[in-house]
Amino acid sequence: MxxxxxxxxxxxxxxxxxxxxxxxxxxxxxxxxxxxxxxxxxxxxxxxxxxxxxxxxxxxxxxxxxxxxxxxxxxxxxxxxxxxxxxxxxxxxxxxxxxxxxxxxxxxxxxxxxxxxxxxxxxxxxxxxxxxxxxxxxxxxxxxxxxxxxxxxxxxxxxxxxxxxxxxxxxxxxxxxxxxxxxxxxxxxxxxxxxxxxxxxxxxxxxxxxxxxxxxxxxxxxxxxxxxxxxxxxxIGSPAMNLLDLPRSSSGVTLGGVEIPLPRDVSDAAGSRDKLTIGIRPEDWVLESTDADSSTVVKAVVDVVEELGSESYLYAHLADDTSTSVVVRGPGRVKVRFGDPIAVRPNPDALHVFDAETGERLP
Amino acid sequence: MTATLEERPAAPENAGGKPAIDKAEGWRRRGPLLPALIFTIIVTQIPFILTLYYSLQSWNLVRPGSQEFVWFSNYGDVFADSQFRTVALNTVIMTLGSVLIAVVLGLLLALLLNRQFAGRGIVRTLLITPFLITPVAAALLWKTVLLDPTLGLINFVLTPFGGSGTEWISQFPLASVMAALIWQWTPFMMLLLLAGLQSMPTDQLEAARVDGASAWSTFRELTLPHLRRFIELGVVLGTIYLVNIFDQVYMMTQGGPGVASANLPFYIYQRAFLGFDIGQSAAMGVVVVILTLIAANFALRLIFRSFSGEQEAA
Amino acid sequence: MAVTTSTPPDTQEPAAPPEPRRQKRSAANVWLGVVAWIVGIAFFFPVFWMVLTSFKQETDAYTTTPKIIFEPTLEQYEGVFSAGVGPYLVNSVIATVFSTLLVLLLGIPAAFAVSLRPVKKTQDVLFFFISTKMLPVVAVIVPIYVVVNQIGMLDNIWTLVVLYTGMNLPIAVWMMRSFFLEVPGELLEQASIDGAPLWRTLREIVLPIISPGIFATALICVIFAWNEFFFAVNLTAANAGTVPVFLVGFITSEGLYWAQLSAAATMAALPVVIAGWVAQNKLVQGLSFGAVK
Missing domain, CATH: 3.40.50.300 (P-loop containing nucleotide triphosphate hydrolases)
Structure with missing residues (x-):
């Protein structure tokens, strides 16, 4: 030993x-x-x-x-x-x-x-x-x-x-x-x-x-x-964490026209950077009703649904930016299929924020 | 290959040592190699250097004291010798002709043997036997049992077709020798190409079948390109071995009539051991080496290719 | 992959495929099988005939219509022995056995050095070995004759032992190298972690893996040495002649006695034919310097 x-x-x-x-x-x-x-x-x-x-x-x-x-x-x-x-x-x-x-x-x-x-x-x-x-x-x-x-x-x-x-x-x-x-x-x-x-x-x-x-x-x-x-x-993690390069806004970052506020210590650490890499695990999205106001939820279109029984993973691209894809964990027996619109909102307490250049965690 | 293996260097030389092998370790590693290396140099290289030296001398064994330095006059004599030119041409015909026919026959046999049928192992064993027979015995067999004009089996078989009485050895000496060579070397080509066929990945063939390729197009598009390396190797190895053929010529025709069936090894032998002309036979030996080097150049490259392919896989 | 693990034995054999659909395919296979048998027999027939003739009386052998039914006799073999094949057989055995032993003695360490513990110049050495096989024998026979004559070793069987060793060593090194390379590197690393010294690793772990390869290499050396004729005919006479040399002398004297010639030829060929049958799976590997497995 x-x-x-x-x-x-x-x-x-x-x-x-x-x-x-x-x-x-x-x-x-x-x-x-x-x-x-x-x-x-x-x-x-x-x-x-x-x-x-x-x-x-x-x-x-x-x-x-x-x-x-x-x-x-x-x-x-x-x-x-x-x-x-x-x-x-x-x-x-x-x-x-x-x-x-x-x-x-x-x-x-x-x-x-x-x-x-x-x-x-x-x-x-x-x-x-x-x-x-x-x-x-x-x-x-x-x-x-x-x-x-x-x-x-x-x-x-x-x-x-x-x-x-x-x-x-x-x-x-x-x-x-x-x-x-x-x-x-x-x-x-x-x-x-x-x-x-x-x-x-x-x-x-x-x-x-x-x-x-x-x-x-x-x-x-x-x-x-x-x-x-x-x-x-x-x-680490499967499916992998969503890593999105997002522009800064006044109180945080913007994703698909939606303002995502960042906690105080993070935005202090981010300083004057005009871009940040935001990490959101698939389970840290909240599925919302598609009728919700588009300034509070991100609209996306489903490409693939992986149904695992107890849960499901939705692979989707943003409605107004087809080049950005996200993975969202949903409940089992989810009703959506290919081409369906969904609306999601990231859980603001579970965001991972990284420097867009070095990839280092902030703070 | 799995992910972790890729990280490692292919050569095992990095195992358990410093990156730069120190001197003592270097000798410890080289040590086991030296006896074989020194032995080979003594037995093969020193005689060749002597050949080069003798080729510049006029020296006949039956006239003691005749040895003198003559520069390149032996080479001049060799190229002026019309018999030498005939013999050189014979050598090319005999070597390449036998090799190419053996490769073609070997390919057909290999394709036959690459299928499942009852007694395949026995047929393969029967087929390789000619290759194993002592060449002197094989030549004897051809000269007497097979090609004898009155009692030979070949003429017996040909009698119903009106072909009896042909004096094969004296009428077609070169072809007779080649027939014996082809009979002995076809099995080798078959074994080589069979190894090639059996190394063909079966998933490729299955993919072709799924893709709807016919047997012929599968052969032409997949099998033949895969076999290419083996065919080349067969041609080159066959050339290297057959260019040195001596036994069959010596046994069947003694190079005759005249030099009609003599090849370079036999001619050099005649000059050296019947004519005792050391200088000229040495010069001819050097010429043969140069010709062989050209063929060997291809051979080395081919083998090197197989060799480095294997390194990648290791 | 350097290391292959064979499939575990607990996997079940697949059940036999249903018969009817395969019928067309197997009909073709049967026909091609018959063709293969015919060709195989045709290639083998001269050898068969030679062996058959060796058991005939001369009167049965020397007929215009070949005889298949006859009363077999061993007379011809007795004749070959009384013609004095004995010493030639002994010479062939000496030349073959000792040259093969010497090849293994020199070749195994060399193959080990160039495969498992290579140094920088290893490739050069390997290609030196192979290049010597491409040097025509006729190019060196003259000085070998002169030198052997000068040191009084003409017609001496040990001269052939040395020459045959030189002839077979490059092939053996290349062939055994390819067997050494098949030993998984992990095994050697495991042995070094286990604390086995080099010689023990070689004896207990490497040797059992490559011994079939070494055996095949030895058989191929035996075949080449036994069949060799060029050196033998030029460097030996009555004392050190080998079996092929005997055969040549026998023809000149017994030209017309086919049955006896066949007996002599059968005796000359039999040992190597058997060796070759045993080694047939490795023949190509040897003759292609390990390039083909």
């Missing part, structure tokens, strides 16, 4: 080019599960591999339990990793796969067998211990890879998209299993995924990366409620 610290850690593939990981600062508290999430090319996997010792740390440092590991080879970092494709040794049985890291550390045979047995019980693999990986299903292979990590009793678990090769149902099931197991073992875990749902459901804290840089590092509710910039705002 240990605290993991990235301290200005960088990975530069080609000197002079943009670093793959750019001065990353991140602290994983002891026993936490931290998810690194971001689009492809964001550097999340590279960061994990730097921690694993599979990529060199070109600048800055990485510390595990207070020890700088920059020059420590993988095997001496006291970590265990679960790979995307599981990396099971094809010539070894399940039991041999799980025992291999222990054998390499010179643990005696009886203890090895006992630990493997325990892990297998925990993961429901007992009856498969003598099988070769190729005789297992995808989900079973995934569990063997987990088992091989668990038996090590390492200071840190590293997981690189461990669920991406599973089908949707299996993924949800295994997601819960991993989170539950990690809670029980209380081993600090760094988990990489491109799936923001995985990130939000599993992480004690989530680090959002883009272009090699850390965008925000926070708990899931905080990420959702107070995204630090427009990128995080658009990345």
């Amino acid at each position: 240990a605290e993991v610290v990235f301290d200005q850690a960088s990975r530069i593939y080609t000197p002079g080019a943009k670093p793959a990981v750019d001065r990353l600062d991140l602290t994983v508290a002891d026993g936490d599960l931290v998810v690194l999430v971001g689009p492809s090319g964001s550097g999340k996997s590279t960061a994990l591999r730097m921690l694993a010792g599979l990529e060199p740390i070109d600048a800055g440092s990485v510390r595990i339990d207070g020890r700088d590991v920059v020059d420590v080879p993988s095997k001496d970092r006291d970590i265990a990793m679960v790979f995307q494709n599981y990396a099971l040794y094809p010539s070894k049985t399940v039991a041999e796969n799980m025992a291999f890291p222990l054998k390499m550390r010179g643990m005696d045979k009886d203890e090895r067998a006992q630990r493997v047995r325990q892990a297998a019980e925990m993961l429901g693999l007992t009856e498969y211990l003598d099988r070769k990986p190729k005789a297992l299903s995808g989900g079973q292979r995934q569990r063997v890879a987990m088992g091989r990590a668990i038996v090590r009793e390492p200071q840190v678990f590293l997981m690189d998209e461990p669920l991406s090769n599973l089908d949707a149902k299996m993924r949800v099931q295994t997601r819960a299993q991993i989170a539950e197991m990690q809670n029980r073992l209380e081993v600090s875990t760094v988990y990489v995924t491109h799936d923001q749902v995985e990130a939000m459901t599993m992480g004690d804290k989530v680090a959002v990366l883009a272009n090699g840089q850390l965008q925000q590092y926070a708990t899931p509710p905080e990420l959702y409620d107070r995204p630090k910039n427009a990128f995080v705002a658009g990345f």
Whole structure:
């Protein structure tokens, strides 16, 4: 068990080019599960591999339990990793796969067998211990890879998209299993995924990366409620937050001819900017009657309706500006269809306001 | 490719090391390569450098002490030699003719074998056998059992059509040798092109079927372009292997009558080991190398293309 | 994708498609199958005839109308042995086995170095190897003869062992490289996290994965070495001659005895035909330097 610290850690593939990981600062508290999430090319996997010792740390440092590991080879970092494709040794049985890291550390045979047995019980693999990986299903292979990590009793678990090769149902099931197991073992875990749902459901804290840089590092509710910039705002949440570039008016901004007032602290922070990026989550619209006065509601025309049963999402464009599209959450069994007019009003207390140039949150 | 894999560099050389591999590590990595490299240089390159050197000398083995430096006069003699020109032409006909026919036949066979039918594995095994037969034994087989004018199977089969009694080896020496070569190399082309056909993504073929393409237009528009690389590779590899053919010529015709069926390897052999003219045969060897280099240039490019394609995929 | 995971075994086999609709298609397939069988038999027939003839009496072999029914005999094989094929067989075995072992000994580390732990000049080295295969043998036979003669190694089987190693090494390096590259990188990374030293990773993890490939490579080297004739005929005589050399001498002396010739040719070809049948799936990969799988 240990605290993991990235301290200005960088990975530069080609000197002079943009670093793959750019001065990353991140602290994983002891026993936490931290998810690194971001689009492809964001550097999340590279960061994990730097921690694993599979990529060199070109600048800055990485510390595990207070020890700088920059020059420590993988095997001496006291970590265990679960790979995307599981990396099971094809010539070894399940039991041999799980025992291999222990054998390499010179643990005696009886203890090895006992630990493997325990892990297998925990993961429901007992009856498969003598099988070769190729005789297992995808989900079973995934569990063997987990088992091989668990038996090590390492200071840190590293997981690189461990669920991406599973089908949707299996993924949800295994997601819960991993989170539950990690809670029980209380081993600090760094988990990489491109799936923001995985990130939000599993992480004690989530680090959002883009272009090699850390965008925000926070708990899931905080990420959702107070995204630090427009990128995080658009990345977290599904369907994504509506991000609209709107002109300033006297008391706020205007959207489709409707004046949207901004809270005092926001408009103070906005200063003299004549444009702002306004973020409105789909659930933060209020559906109004289409008869309402057009100076208080925004009129839009529905393009697509996604009916999910308990709720629905309306994809629409503004009536007087067809190039601006919005997503609005509505109730289940909504009666509107393609081409119908709707009227919406943003909930003024749930607005996210960003600088239109830098994307930084205001205030 | 999934998102995370794209972030990683393709080469595994970044795994577990510093970006700039330090000197000691560099040698540790190169070390396992050196024995093979040094061995290959000694066995293949040094003799070739000696060939270059000998080609500038007048040297006949049966006249000891005759060795002297003559600059390029051997090359002059080689190009003035009308037999050499005939032999060079024979080599081109024999090599390209056999390769092209083998590729066409190989393609037809590959298309046949790319379907499901009972005993496909056995048929494939039967088909590749000619390629495996020791070339000397294969040549012997053709010379006697198949092409013998009175007792050969070919004339026996042709008798009902009034074709008996043809003296294949003496009347058509070059064609006879080529027939043996084609019989041996068609299976190789078939295997290569079959590998090509089987690497064809099935979803493309299914898409074509859904799009309503006929079998012929699917073949022409999708299969053939996909096979192009394999056909080119077959032509180039076949050329490289067949330009060196010696066994069949030696066994079936001894290059005769005259030099009617001799190719460059056989002619050089004659000059070196029957005529003992080291200088001239070395000069001819150099000429062959230059000709081969031209073909090899294409080959290297082709293989490099496959090679870098594979790198992308890795 | 570098790593492929085969489909889990718990997926069900799809049920057999309904029969009637496929009838037209399969009728064509049956006919083309018959054509394939005919062509296959035609290609194989000379080989079959050679083997058949080797079991005939000379009187049965030497007929204007080919004989299929006859009383088989092993007399011809006895004849080949009494003509002294024994030492030639031994030479062929020595040249083949030792050159193949040497190829593996030199080639496996080299293939490992150029695939799993490449350095900057790796590609140059790879293309050097391949370019040596494009150098015609005739261009080097003269100096090889002169040098071998000068160091007194003419008609010595170890000369052939060395030359055959040089001949097969480039193919083997390229071929084995392509097998090494098929080892998923994640496995090696996992092994390094698990703390396995390099040699253990190689022995316990890499080798089991690539051993079928190494076996196929060895078989292809065996085929080439066994069949080689040019070096053998030029550099050996009575002491170190290999089976193809024996065959040539045999023809000149036994020109008219077809049955016995067939027996000798069958003996020469049989080992490599079997090796080739075993290695047939990897033949193309070897001959195309790993460019085609």
